[in-house]
Amino acid sequence: MSALAxxxxxxxxxxxxxxxxxxxxxxxxxxxxxxxxGAGWRFVEEFFDFAEAYFAGSQNPYPGRLDLSAAxxxxxxxxxxxxxxxxxxxxxxxxxGKLLDMHPRSVxxxxxxxxxxxxxxxxxxxxxxxxxxxFAGREGAKAWLLQFEKRNxxx
DNA sequence: CGCTCGCACATGG
DNA sequence: CCATGTGCGAGCG
Numbered sequence: 737m738s739a740l741a742x743x744x745x746x747x748x749x750x751x752x753x754x755x756x757x758x759x760x761x762x763x764x765x766x767x768x769x770x771x772x773x774g775a776g777w778r779f780v781e782e783f784f785d786f787a788e789a790y791f792a793g794s795q796n797p798y799p800g801r802l803d804l805s806a807a808x809x810x811x812x813x814x815x816x817x818x819x820x821x822x823x824x825x826x827x828x829x830x831x832x833g834k835l836l837d838m839h840p841r842s843v844x845x846x847x848x849x850x851x852x853x854x855x856x857x858x859x860x861x862x863x864x865x866x867x868x869x870x871f872a873g874r875e876g877a878k879a880w881l882l883q884f885e886k887r888n889x890x891x
Numbered sequence: 892c893g894c895t896c897g898c899a900c901a902t903g904g
Numbered sequence: 905c906c907a908t909g910t911g912c913g914a915g916c917g
Contacts, residue, residue: 810902829910833901842901844909849903863910870909878909 737774743787747877750787750853754779758801762853764874776803783855790854793888795823798855806851814838814846821860824885828864840864848872860885 742765743750751765754776762783782800789796797819804812813836821827829847830840838846847858848870859881862869871878 808903830912833910839899839901840910841899841908842903842910845902845904845907846909848909858909861909865911868909872909875909 737772739774739777739780740772741780741784742768742771743784745787746791747880752780752783754783755803757805758803759783759852759855760803760806761851762855763851764853764877779803787854793891795885795888797823798852802852802855807849810838810842811846811849814843815850815852815856818847818850818856818858818861821857823857824889826860826862826882829861829869830864832861844870854881 738753738755738760741752743752747764749765749768751761751763751768752759753761756775758776759779759782760776779800783798786796786798786800804815807815814832817832817836821832828840829843832838833840833843843861847861850856850858859871859878862882868875868879868882
């Protein structure tokens, strides 16, 4: 059995999963269920520390171990590149794609599939014209995160 | 100019 | 297959 827990964030519950190899999944959850303290529990705890700091205004990138083994090599490249975007900054789908020689539309598809909320800062990828872009049907959350980060930059 | 519209393009589900 | 978390250039007023 692997590890499962739910983090209570300002945006609602986040489902957090990890395995022996590292953090596997962080996404919005509905109602939390029972946690499972199986293999990789320490990775879940690492995320909790990170998330608490993040929502308290910390600008540090995620320091823990990730398990991206379920991803295609293309997704991995894209997600790792996305993690290079500095806190509070944004990049367009096209700009991000150019770095990896990917079509902007594919970047969108890759972002949609990103499994690690906050850890892979997909909220920092927006339209070339400054528009918000999508966020798996939660554009409100994306706007919230961007605004939150922008405010913290000033402080 | 600014806005709409259509289509090419590459991935992922 | 096909829908898409895009971009860009053409056409129009």
